Amino acid sequence: MQWQISQELKATIQILPRSFGVYKMLDSNGKILYVGKALNLKKRVSQYFQKTITCPKTQALVQQIATVEVMITASETEALLLESHLIKTNHPKYNILLRDDKTYPYIIITTKQPYPSIQIKRSKQKPKNVAAFGPYPNASAVHEVLNLIHKCFKLRNCRDSIFATRIRPCLQYQIKRCSAPCTSYISQAEYLESVELAKAFLLGKSEKLLTELNNSMQNAVHQLKFELAASLRDQIQQIRHIQASQGIIQDEEDLDIVAISLNSPIPCIEHVTIRKGSILNTQAYFPAIFLSSMDNNEQYQHIFEAFLSFYYFEHPERIPKQILTPFAFDKNKLASYQEALKQYRKHSCKILTKAPKNAKAWLLFALNNLQIHQKQQISKQNFIQERMKSLAEILHLKKPINQLACFDISHTHGHATVASCVVFNKEGPLKTQYRKYNIVNTKPSDDYGALSEAILRHFKHLTKTNAPYPEVLLIDGGKGQVNVAAKVLKNLNITDIKLLGITKGEGRKAEFDRIYVKDTKTFLPLKSNANELFFFQHLRDEAHRFAISSHRKKRNKAQLSSSLESIPGIGPKKRKALIQYFAGLQGVKKASIEELCKVKGINKNLAKLIVESFT
Known part of the structure; x- marks a missing residue:
């Protein structure tokens, strides 16, 4: 060009x-x-x-x-x-090779309470003033680890306000996932010992932990404390099971593996974190190749450098003692990478290009996962592209579909109305283009007005920023909603968008959903098992999910502010203290004057005002 x-x-x-x-x-x-x-x-x-x-x-x-x-x-x-x-x-617009603009889940163990709790916290940086472990690549990984912690060590995960007010054990104790420190079913010394064992487990010190547990079990047997010995035996079996599933290699070195594949239409990075001989996590990344004029060697180096910046430079606590990447970098490049990592972490990090004997199994593990993730991503994109191609044919479009958008409205009896817009492209959901609109200029319960306001604001913004319009616009609704959308687009002089509506079928059953086409004023002749119908339903359901989650947040915030902010003398700190102590607004509403006075900062006069405001 x-x-x-x-x-x-x-x-x-x-x-x-x-x-x-x-x-x-x-x-x-x-x-x-x-x-x-x-x-x-x-x-x-x-x-x-x-x-x-x-x-x-x-x-x-x-x-x-x-x-x-x-x-x-x-x-x-x-x-x-x-x-x-x-x-x-x-934050340049086009530095999108690997952009780290999201928060990551950490497991944190509080340190200031007599009985610490274990929780999940999302953050861009490592949380402070707590014992923090992570970050983990995704929520499912952190929930899996937390599930193991509860099974093995039975630490509490309840809020302090609930912990302070319990008079009998909760369901977590009944299903053997908590030791019920709230009701003194376990001494503080024993509970803190479990906390230390959990920390050792999260740090990857499995062998040391197993040795300590085995010694404790033997001591319990000698002291005829058979119930304690059985409990310790179960912990040991759980940890052994985890080790077996990971294929433990007894190696005390910390190691990350960064494997990159360019032999595909979709490049892939497989990152594996190994600590103390255990796999802590594995994650696939799919970068955008920016310069097609680069040869494979240049692209590999370009992607590797971007990954160093994205994953390590912004989070220096992640830098291990060694990084293994199977690529023949020259000595000068390796030296520059290692020096850069050292400046961030303040200790040396060696980059290996050949796997040591004890790490060959890990490298094979990473390469196998790389192939699987790459194939899955290619299959996913091919499926979506095939759907878009078939949709373009069914809708008689002269040009291919690059983007589809869908709008939905959510409210509760007209209150806290929110509109959502989700966008799909040839790679699937394009979440960076998702938008939610708080409806402020429309009367309550006016769905047509809310839809009109949202579409107007959305397309005005696209026009102002010279962003591309979607080729297809799907509205969650029938002819009425589609006509509203058509009127807005006409007023904006936008005429090259295919406008559709998805209507609920008889009995609100998915197989009876129909797709209404505005320009032909007919319904698409799709069978109930047509892939195209499934695709439209997926788009509609995603818009609905995004709208209702945004609406619930807005509704809960409105309920809280309208109930407590109007009370004289209740500021943000006291409002937060009340909600935390009583575990929600409903608990505050049910509390007596005496119970309210137990909250820090709430005197008898304020307690009376609170009780009166809810009666």
Whole structure:
């Protein structure tokens, strides 16, 4: 493709140095679009303007570049660190190879209570003032570990407000997942010993833990404490079972494996974390290859560097003693990577390109998982692309479908109304484009008005930001809702969107759902088991899920504020203390004056006001 670039930009590129450095690409307003690192600044920047570039992301980037700024560095290590800092500081739009803009789940054990609790906390950084373990790659992984903790060590997970007010054990005790410290069924010393054992387990010290448990079991037998011995025996069996399922290798070294595959339309990174001989987690990532003009070696290095920045530089506590990646980097590159990691972690991290004898099984594990995850992702994308292709044929569209959007409305008797918009592209749900709209300019219970407001705001924003419109717009509703959407689009002079509605069938059964087409004023002739109908239902259900979850948050917040904020003398801190102590607003409503006075900051006069406000 022939790029139309200004003479000023051409002149800038021609005089770029052939040295280490970092380059910034800026638009006409001076906003940073992309930040990159290069061993040869002139060669790397020139690659973006080649005629053979076919990558849509690169094309979109280059069309917006007004100028390029460079910063020369003394070494590749310095360039790598500077690039990471600029990306984290400026969040450029096109630095999307691996973007870490979400929170990760940690397991935390509180430290200030006599009987610590174990909980899940989501955070970008490692939580402070608690014993924190993680981060874990996803919620399912952390729930699986937490489930094992409850089975083996029976730690409490209830809130302090509930713990302080219990007079008898809860269901968790009955199903043998808690030792009921709330009712003194276990002494504080015994409970704290279980806490320390759980910490050792989470740190991967399984063998040391098993030795201690086995010694304790033998002592219990000698002292004729057979119930205690049986309990310790069960803990040992649980941990042994976990070890067997992981294929333990007795190796005290901490090791991460980063395996990258480029031999597919969808590149994949498989990351495996190994601590004290145990697999703590494994996670697949699917980066976007940005420069198609790179050869495989350059792409591998580019992705590996992005992963270092994304996974380690932003979370230095994750950096292990060793990282294994099966790629033949030259010595200078390895040295620059290791120096950069050392500057973040303050201790050395060795990058291995060949697996030691005791790590070959782990590498094989990582490569096998890499192949499986890659195949799953390809299958998923192929399925969605096939559905989009068949939808375009059924809807008689002249161009392929790149995006579909769906709107839904959620409220409770007209209160806390929220509209949702979800977007799917050829890779599936595009969650970065999901939007929720708090409906403020429409009368309660007016679904048509709420839908009109949401669609108007959404497409005005797309127009303002020059974002692409979806080729297909699905409305959760029938002819009435579709006509409302059509009117809004017409007023905005948007005419090239296929407008559909999905209506509930007889008895609200999914097999009777129908798809209404606005321009033909007919229903699509789809069978109840048609894949196209399933796809529309999936899109509708995702919009409904997103709308109702947003509505519930808004409704709960409104209930809380309307009930307590109106009481004189109840500020944010006291309101929070009340909710925590009584485990929710319903508990506050049922509390007596004497019970309310037990909350820090609530005197008798305030307690009377609270009781009166709910009667």
